[in-house]
């Protein structure tokens with residue numbers, strides 16, 4: 001038989017991994033759209049005026065095997081030493097059951113933020129466990145879930161204190177024993193708001209001069225101090241007391257609430273989340289009940305569903321940025337949910353006894369280490385400590401640090417003559433012996449009697465983690481099943497398309513995810529010597545160069561941990577640039593009313609005044625309004641914040657003019673890069689006139705959403721802004737100051753984005769954009785006639801997403817956008833983005849990852865829903881008693897008495913729903929109002945779990 005060449009490319013080839021529709025499916029889609037091919041559609045859709053001149057060329061894409069090889073080579077350039085640097089980052093042991101069942105499990109990491117509670121009960125329960133754990137450990141009444149890192153949590157606490165304090169003082173006190181990065185990030189945040197930061201000795205704090213104060217517990221050099229007198233003084237002056245506390249230490253030490261603290265913050269990194277060269281990890285915040293409405297971030301609450309069953313949901317100010325905009329309490333959106341889930345499972349796994357045992361063991365090891373040093377004649381400080389000591393070594397500092405590195409251990413340089421040592425769960429006896437050797441002490445064994453180096457009055461007296469969830473049978477079988485049960489309640493990307501507009505829920509390919517778990521990426525301390533992080537440097541430099549190429553910018557900062565933090569960082573950069581040009585007074589920011597709520601919320605964080613700009617009838621920025629407002633504010637114009645393609649899902653041609661007008665009036669242009677998935681390879685924000693953009697790597701560049709974080713929001717800038725990028729938290733540069741605790745934010749998830757660009761190459765990345773546009777236009781076309789697509793660009797095309805108008809159904813059938821979103825759950829789908837940027841609409845973004853078959857399943861579901869609406873409109877179905885109003889339907893509905901005017905079959909198996917693999921929402925529609933009126937933010941009593949399990 002003659003040899004027939006085949007055009008089959010091994011699966012290894014990137015395009016078939018990331019690109020959903022097969023070539024045959026694409027051909028069918030072209031026919032539906034009436035275009036010849038993809039080039040034709042893109043020419044019709046993306047205006048020539050905004051197209052980039054050069055194609056993206058990153059050389060040949062790598063196969064998965066080549067990728068792994070390259071990753072291994074780069075990872076091998078990181079040196080994994082035992083880091084005893086402390087300063088808020090610790091070695092920890094991730095229980096393998098948590099690593100496998102959560103960290104590396106797409107059911108958890110591909111989920112979206114739980115805005116749709118009925119399909120998010122699993123992660124909401126895990127986050128409620130997190131909040132309960134934080135409330136218990138800190139002794140405070142309300143906790144959120146969660147914040148970006150400890151340093152930003154400190155900064156959030158400062159601004160929160162200013163909001164709630166009765167004191168009218170303008171200054172904020174910061175304990176000089178706070179971790180340096182916490183001080184630095186607080187200073188960055190304070191400056192544009194005109195808050196004076198007084199860093200000093202808590203003993204000398206003048207409470208009447210401040211609206212609040214922040215203390216570190218234990219202090220960065222190990223001190224365990226009781227801040228009760230400071231809290232009393234602050235309360236006497238109507239000011240607010242904040243403690244940044246190590247949650248593991250709190251299992252042994254007097255808790256912040258017992259000292260009188262009003263707010264507690266901190267990091268849960270050491271609860272089983274690897275250091276990852278800086279992140280991602282979750283920070284926490286807890287406060288007194290009275291302050292809960294001023295708390296930033298998300299709070300999970302307990303409510304009821306339509307049948308009165310217990311159900312969880314996000315409560316209070318969940319989406320307040322979209323409502324309150326520049327008056328929002330903060331810009332926190334994406335916020336480390338997956339890492340909070342991991343930390344909560346660590347607590348469930350170990351229980352209070354286990355956590356206490358871990359803490360005691362660490363303390364015992366630290367005392368042993370200290371005694372060895374003291375016996376050898378070294379002066380060890382402080383007297384009362386938990387896990388951290390410093391040793392006076394005089395002129396031997398460099399020599400000791402070097403010997404330690406030779407022993408495979410990183411210590412902390414403290415001042416000119418001291419060395420800091422922080423022990424952790426992972427410290428082994430041989431590490432202690434190695435530290436001794438670094439100090440010239442030769443001993444391997446000694447007569448050691450454990451003792452507490454914590455004064456009696458600082459011991460914790462109250463109980464914690466008493467809820468039965470922290471006392472469940474911890475056999476791994478049970479733990480595994482608990483994690484599985486929770487995951488099964490949720491609808492993540494591993495089950496179905498999540499067509500959330502502006503959120504870009506695309507594939508997080510397995511090959512891209514794998515390196516994140518490698519010890520060479522996971523175990524580095526963010527402040528380890530730079531020569532130990534050579535692999536990270538190579539990767540970050542290359543990823544930055546690629547992102548610059550993709551965006552048309554000249555420099556990148558990898559610091560921001562989310563899109564919103566990127567916005568804040570970008571605006572600070574612009575402000576620093578204006579100040580350097582003697583134009584520091586510029587403080588007006590033009591923002592279209594359609595902008596994401598984080599935009600105005602971020603502008604307010606840098607002390608700017610937001611001037612809203614209208615959109616015209618086809619959704620474009622109203623150029624006349626923009627021009628008029630730019631002119632009216634010309635003297636003070638700091639810049640504008642626009643999103644491209646617009647949040648209305650169209651490629652606006654006016655963008656070039658908007659940039660010109662802004663520049664002509666002395667402003668800088670911030671282009672929100674959340675929609676970059678519609679641009680990569682076709683158009684570059686830097687070429688359009690943008691001066692700075694954030695990129696949501698957790699959207700366009702494949703970092704998973706993790707049920708609400710992690711994320712990475714690096715910013716790209718033009719050369720003139722590069723000198724003003726955020727400074728290093730180690731204090732090594734002179735920019736506007738750091739915005740994150742770690743120099744490269746959540747560095748350990750950067751391999752995901754880097755891998756994506758390596759696997760795709762320039763051509764693959766461009767193809768992904770083109771197919772994302774194809775998929776969106778296909779959905780818009782299929783739904784045409786049934787739903788109105790609100791905005792369209794040239795040739796009636798949409799960009800990578802489309803907005804469906806559901807408002808007419810309110811009158812015609814009494815059906816709301818909520819009803820449609822909930823009904824989609826019966827069909828096995830996560831709803832599209834609801835009521836943003838326009839109230840009463842659904843914004844659909846299918847992404848390139850979805851196959852035509854999945855798009856068709858979704859469209860069939862949407863069309864069937866339209867038919868149900870029509871039945872109501874035609875009077876065939878009751879306006880109140882219909883499948884839309886009762887959606888979602890649970891399995892329990894099937895076995896309940898059935899008196900509805902539609903069948904169980906119609907209720908539970910509408911078009912789109914799988915028969916065998918049907919996704920069953922675990923609760924009926926959740927009552928939002930009840931949840932906010934009866935706010936419960938910690939675990940309900942155990943009977944509730946028993947009821948749920950029945």
Ligand SMILES: Cc1ncc(COP(=O)(O)O)c(C=O)c1O
Pocket residue numbers: 332333334502503562563564565596598599643647672674675696711713
């Ligand atoms: C247009 C836009 N800007 C900014 C953000 C904020 O990004 P993040 O959630 O990473 O803070 C989002 C998030 O959905 C967005 O859609």
